[in-house]
Amino acid sequence: MKNNKEPGMTLIVKTITRLTVGLILLYGIYIVLHGHISPGGGFAGGVIIALSFVHLMLAFGREVALKKLSQAAASILESLGAIMFLSIAVLGFLGGYFFLNFFLNKGRPFSLFSAGIIPLCNIAISLKVGAGLFAIFVVLILFKGLGEEE
Amino acid sequence: MSVYFLCLILFCIGLYCVLRKRNIIKIIIGLGIIEYAVNLFFVLIGYRAGGRAPILAKDQVVLNMVDPIPQALVLTAIVIGLATTALMVAIAIRIYEKFGTFDITKIRKLRG
Amino acid sequence: MNHNLLPLYVIIPLGAAFLISLFGKISKRICDCLANLATFFLLGLSLLAAVYKPLTGILVYKVGGWIPPIGICLVLDGLTSFMLVTVNLVSFLVTIYSISYMEKYTDKWKFYTLFMLMLAGMNGIIITGDLFNLFVFLEIASIASYALVAFGTEREELEASFKYAVMGSVASSFILLGIALLYSYTSTLNMADISRALDIKGISPIISFIAVLFLAGFGLKAALVPFHAWLPDAHPSAPAPISAMLSGIFIKTLGVYALCRIFFNILGISQNILFIFIILGIISQIVGAILAIAQNDIKRMFAYSSISQIGYIIFALGIGTPLAILGGLFHLFNHAIFKALLFLNSGAIEYSTGSRNLKSLGGLNSRLPVTASTSLIGSMSIAGIPPLNGFWSKLIIIIAAIQAGYFGFALIAILVSIVTLAYYLKFMGFTFFGKLDTALLRIKEVPLSMRLSMLILAIICVLGGLLLIPQFRPFLESAANVLLSGKGYAGIVFGAVK
Numbered sequence: 001m002k003n004n005k006e007p008g009m010t011l012i013v014k015t016i017t018r019l020t021v022g023l024i025l026l027y028g029i030y031i032v033l034h035g036h037i038s039p040g041g042g043f044a045g046g047v048i049i050a051l052s053f054v055h056l057m058l059a060f061g062r063e064v065a066l067k068k069l070s071q072a073a074a075s076i077l078e079s080l081g082a083i084m085f086l087s088i089a090v091l092g093f094l095g096g097y098f099f100l101n102f103f104l105n106k107g108r109p110f111s112l113f114s115a116g117i118i119p120l121c122n123i124a125i126s127l128k129v130g131a132g133l134f135a136i137f138v139v140l141i142l143f144k145g146l147g148e149e150e
Numbered sequence: 151m152s153v154y155f156l157c158l159i160l161f162c163i164g165l166y167c168v169l170r171k172r173n174i175i176k177i178i179i180g181l182g183i184i185e186y187a188v189n190l191f192f193v194l195i196g197y198r199a200g201g202r203a204p205i206l207a208k209d210q211v212v213l214n215m216v217d218p219i220p221q222a223l224v225l226t227a228i229v230i231g232l233a234t235t236a237l238m239v240a241i242a243i244r245i246y247e248k249f250g251t252f253d254i255t256k257i258r259k260l261r262g
Numbered sequence: 263m264n265h266n267l268l269p270l271y272v273i274i275p276l277g278a279a280f281l282i283s284l285f286g287k288i289s290k291r292i293c294d295c296l297a298n299l300a301t302f303f304l305l306g307l308s309l310l311a312a313v314y315k316p317l318t319g320i321l322v323y324k325v326g327g328w329i330p331p332i333g334i335c336l337v338l339d340g341l342t343s344f345m346l347v348t349v350n351l352v353s354f355l356v357t358i359y360s361i362s363y364m365e366k367y368t369d370k371w372k373f374y375t376l377f378m379l380m381l382a383g384m385n386g387i388i389i390t391g392d393l394f395n396l397f398v399f400l401e402i403a404s405i406a407s408y409a410l411v412a413f414g415t416e417r418e419e420l421e422a423s424f425k426y427a428v429m430g431s432v433a434s435s436f437i438l439l440g441i442a443l444l445y446s447y448t449s450t451l452n453m454a455d456i457s458r459a460l461d462i463k464g465i466s467p468i469i470s471f472i473a474v475l476f477l478a479g480f481g482l483k484a485a486l487v488p489f490h491a492w493l494p495d496a497h498p499s500a501p502a503p504i505s506a507m508l509s510g511i512f513i514k515t516l517g518v519y520a521l522c523r524i525f526f527n528i529l530g531i532s533q534n535i536l537f538i539f540i541i542l543g544i545i546s547q548i549v550g551a552i553l554a555i556a557q558n559d560i561k562r563m564f565a566y567s568s569i570s571q572i573g574y575i576i577f578a579l580g581i582g583t584p585l586a587i588l589g590g591l592f593h594l595f596n597h598a599i600f601k602a603l604l605f606l607n608s609g610a611i612e613y614s615t616g617s618r619n620l621k622s623l624g625g626l627n628s629r630l631p632v633t634a635s636t637s638l639i640g641s642m643s644i645a646g647i648p649p650l651n652g653f654w655s656k657l658i659i660i661i662a663a664i665q666a667g668y669f670g671f672a673l674i675a676i677l678v679s680i681v682t683l684a685y686y687l688k689f690m691g692f693t694f695f696g697k698l699d700t701a702l703l704r705i706k707e708v709p710l711s712m713r714l715s716m717l718i719l720a721i722i723c724v725l726g727g728l729l730l731i732p733q734f735r736p737f738l739e740s741a742a743n744v745l746l747s748g749k750g751y752a753g754i755v756f757g758a759v760k
Contacts, residue, residue: 078283241420244412248420
């Protein structure tokens with residue numbers, strides 16, 4: 001009965017969400033940046049970043065999550081991630097081959113700034129995957145809202 | 151060998167689900183089971199006896215690693231499966247709006 | 263023709279897709295300009311590849327500088343340049359057509375984004391030399407096409423798209439299972455290297471299982487007969503330019519080209535596989551032709567006709583003699599041209615009159631002159647009337663069948679050709695000749711961009727027979743030679759890697 005008046009879930013869920021959402025986002029960024037050292041990488045990190053926004057949406061309702069990251073902004077971020085990936089690949093042409101490692105070529109193993117273009121590609125993929133998954137979720141919730149109002 | 155047979159049995163369970171269930175959501179779940187079975191089979195092919203995860207660790211000497219190529223390929227295949235599932239769920243929601251039901255025996259407007 | 267130009271076939275449509283999704287919401291003119299520029303450049307590049315192909319016959323590009331088999335390589339040989347010209351020519355004309363046609367739908371930028379993604383997937387399939395890369399591009403093109411079939415979100419389109427998506431996903435799972443088993447047997451993913459490893463290791467029963475899996479998976483994408491059930495629902499429900507792309511080049515790239523590459527060049531053909539191709543081809547011809555006569559919906563009739571003509575191509579490839587393979591590939595090119603023309607015509611009829619049912623149309627000859635004349639040329643080509651291009655390719659296929667000794671199958675092919683003529687005459691008679699219905703008296707001819715693309719396709723239909731004269735014949739012969747060299751593909755590719 002209490003859930004009909006305000007959107008989202010109960011008070012306990014909202015309090016825990018306030019505490020943990022930032023940590024989840026930070027953990028996702030950590031997995032993206034260390035993609036060449038430990039398991040993870042662009043896709044897994046992007047999913048976790050998207051999950052932090054989805055967590056916000058589940059606990060507080062659609063409007064709060066859309067204020068943090070609107071649908072238009074998610075769409076633009078997604079395209080930007082894709083264009084960044086494609087331009088990193090095309091810039092490899094400068095060295096002579098598509099997708100060449102043109103940046104920080106000989107890194108030391110186990111250090112954060114090594115392995116050429118792989119961290120940049122990871123960041124681009126995480127932007128695209130995170131924004132894309134969030135946009136999919138927002139649109140599917142939109143359908144549910146339409147179905148209930150009829 | 152028995153591991154591979156179990157993967158194929160999982161594939162057949164998913165195929166049965168796609169063929170015989172009448173609810174659209176159950177068909178989508180069946181497709182998910184098929185994709186899981188194929189991905190699992192692919193990863194299991196890369197196993198080498200006595201191997202460990204193909205990650206260089208800082209202070210340890212690793213002698214025997216499993217094959218890393220199937221793991222990279224399966225990561226790509228999982229992403230593709232996610233995209234297909236998302237698209238089919240969106241189509242299923244639209245079908246519910248237009249037809250009013252999830253039952254595929256009633257969604258048969260195209261025939262001939 | 264530098265080998266550095268090879269990645270451009272994938273970069274240009276992908277870049278266009280992402281740019282359209284970013285800037286396309288601003289105005290419709292930007293989407294149109296970007297998409298048409300992209301397909302125009304692709305057409306120019308593919309004609310360049312066809313004309314200036316080096317005399318050694320092959321170009322290999324190492325992605326990222328990694329030497330194959332460690333890295334992915336892109337290969338341009340005779341078959342690749344032939345398919346590239348087919349795909350990019352039809353897609354250029356279809357994008358011109360959809361400038362006017364897609365005004366009726368909302369959100370043109372979504373359409374163009376998905377269209378460019380599908381084109382990037384198809385170009386990627388044709389040009390890649392690595393088996394898992396083929397699978398990834400196959401999935402990109404397939405998912406884009408599932409979304410494009412459901413584009414109008416009417417009831418029929420959603421049902422057709424769902425059926426198509428489920429069957430396509432199961433087929434892709436079969437293909438992935440086949441790739442997994444092949445990797446476990448040869449432990450490499452490069453196509454040339456797999457071919458060499460199979461030569462060294464020999465044939466074992468698992469290769470037959472892999473061959474059946476690939477036949478099932480790619481056969482569903484190519485709409486061969488046991489696996490054709492998605493096509494009569496999916497192709498009519500899509501918007502007309504997408505139907506032209508799907509029927510014209512999609513089922514050929516994902517289905518026939520992939521089957522050829524895997525069976526002729528990688529796994530190695532044997533008499534059993536060729537015989538299976540012949541049987542599947544004959545059954546597809548008969549089933550497609552018989553079911554097409556009974557249709558009243560224009561696009562559904564064309565969809566069944568596609569199944570029948572793909573049967574011709576697979577039958578020709580199954581015969582296996584050099585003349586038959588030449589005829590099969592020529593028929594592939596011709597069918598892309600005239601099936602795209604016919605689907606664009608049906609879209610023009612639908613744009614003008616709002617209906618696709620044969621019973622409610624009639625006598626449109628006087629009101630839609632361009633549409634009527636181009637669909638007359640298209641119908642006569644596909645039925646095999648001389649001197650249009652369909653006649654030459656069907657003649658070569660039937661002569662090759664008789665030369666190889668398959669007299670019964672050649673007779674069936676001739677009978678199916680007569681049945682094809684019958685239902686196309688039915689289409690022309692019901693739609694364009696006869697009495698004009700009073701409700702249709704005030705319809706106008708279709709806009710300029712639609713007329714332009716239909717006219718260009720009709721001109722190519724008329725001039726298509728010229729591809730057999732000795733100046734232009736290397737275009738087809740180099741493609742046929744790649745398939746005939748079979749396992750020699752591996753040696754050629756490794757010889758060209760610098």
